[in-house]
Amino acid sequence: MRVRHLSTEELLLQCEGELGFERATHLDECEACRSALVHMVELLGEAEQELRSSVAAETPMEHAAAWESLEQRIGRPTVVAFPVRWVAPYAAAAALGFAVFSGVVGNDLFAPDAATETTTLTQAPRIDSPELPQVSTPKVPAVAQPETVAKPAVALEEITVAASRGPEAGEPAAPVESAPIVAAESPAVVNLARARPQRYQLDPAYSLIAVMPETTLFAAAPEIASAGMRPIALAFLTPRLTLPAPEPRTGESPAEQPLTLAAAQSVIEGHWILHRARVWREDVLPAWTKDGLVFRGTVENERAREAVTAAIRAAQKDRNIAVELTVREPAASAVSRPLVGAQNAGLPGGLVRTSLLEHFGDAARRSFASTQPSALEGELDRFVNSIFESQSRLLSHAYELNSLMQAVPVALMPELTSSSRLMELVTTHANEVRREQAHIYDLLSEGLPRKYWTYQANQDDAPSAGPRAEAEALLQGALELDANLTALLSTPRHLLDAGDSDVSCGEALSRIRTGSNRIKAATAKLR
């Protein structure tokens, strides 16, 4: 039975003296963990040293000066007495301010001058009163008119009421009695004064109960159960990658014409060559034909075809396997379709991206990193790109594992697993899958608070259904994760649909992790 070593977190806790006794005793019996702990202590010491030396240290004089300054602030009584010498000036200023302010308010100095305010006759309230003096045009002396200012012609409506208030100087004053004006009741004024707010009251005859029939009030509840569960799509379901239908990878279907052991070994050798040539991610697969092994596939363009062909030939060494690659033709619809931007697409990213931006904004504020939107946006783009790159690699490894397992006939599996080539390929891809999912987990757990998603631990209780089924399950998990990440990180907010959340990221990651272990175990078991 192998021992359980201390993780980095536990080593760190041990450095801080906070590791539990039970785990700490492991150090007594494990040389590897002891040396790792020593290295950790040295590393942390070096880090402390570097961080401390990166800023200027405080000198004793600075320390003393700082305390002196602080003491001046906190040493004096908290209730600060008002300086006596300022009493007189403050009192004078307050009195002056009060006088000015009271004068302004009392005399309404800021109000417009009543003598110069003009009110058109049409705006003035029409009051029929015999006591009002007759309206006359204002008499403006010619000398009072500055020649430089062009005065508009006085229209009838612009005759000021102010001019009607009194006669010109020198004329006999007309008796102006204000009491009759106040006492005079204009019909309009009377109506307004006597008017009451109109309130619309519900007729008591029309009460709610009376209006609503009894059947409506106590209607039977709709049959919710019969509606069935359906995903609530906010817009429309976004296209998703789906598990590819099993297709014959070796020229003929294994069911129709089973491969011989030698042929199957050649196919695996072909996978191995693709792996060694570093072109296994391309859409190229080894196929077994009547003439022997051949590499078939499709590449993007002529240049890629030459490069892939050269790489495969270089990796073959002594063997001379045919390479039949075709150049992928662009879809007609893609060529004819004009390139137009999506209208009303909103911000790129969507809900989660916005949430992440807010989260990182907060994190950046807490850690004093730059809070400029451009820097945050860049950081976030890098974060999302990193996830997608990792997911892309994970998916390609899962696809490769699946195609490997599909290429090998089930009947020949035990014999083939004894070859080191197949085992090495399976182990390599499974390990890479696991590594990439761990990377994605790290990124997601840093970006999203843990409470928003769950991650199940290993759940490998179910019996294994064989390497091929395990590879399919693994690929299924990878596709689910891909769909989830695509929806969460790149789908605009208005395109998110409820069907995206069938499997959470944590659940998909858990399945992938379990699947990578199970496929290795299943293959090894056959061996």
Next chain:
Amino acid sequence: MRKNGQHESAVRETEEVFAECREGLIRYLRYYMDDSSEAEDIAQEAFVRFYESRIRNEEILQPRAWLFRVAHNLIIDRGRKKKPELLDDEGWMSIERRLVSPSAPADTKVYVSQLPWHRLSAMELECMRLRTEGLKLREIGEVLDLAISSVVSYLARASKKLGAVEVSESQTSQHGRTPTPV
């Protein structure tokens, strides 16, 4: 009389905390501020707030973490209020002179790091800095408003990025050690 006693007690406590935490606090502030006088201002403000809290009889269980947190928030507040500085001609000239000057000023310390600090994320670096200033895990969590497990996680990741040795996985059992994704 009682107020006077409170004042003296608060001053005494502030003095003790000042003697204990000032050096680490000012170094922590200088990580983020080029202007040392600004760091001094924030440090002093933090100690004044400590004094005022004690005057109000507010209980402070972890003075060191409390001070660092207050300083931390003060920096954030200052950063929010800070407006972009508009340079005049003389300001631009001084920058140009600094850039084209063949020799660095005498007081400039050339600091060469041996560790890959650039690989650390902002929070990891923050945790490392606070740890360097002698704060315990709980105190770091208090300052940054994080759970202790998160602090441990950040520090462990930082250690890995800085080059901590991990015991190889092949030596671990399948049912024993918790793998990286928990």
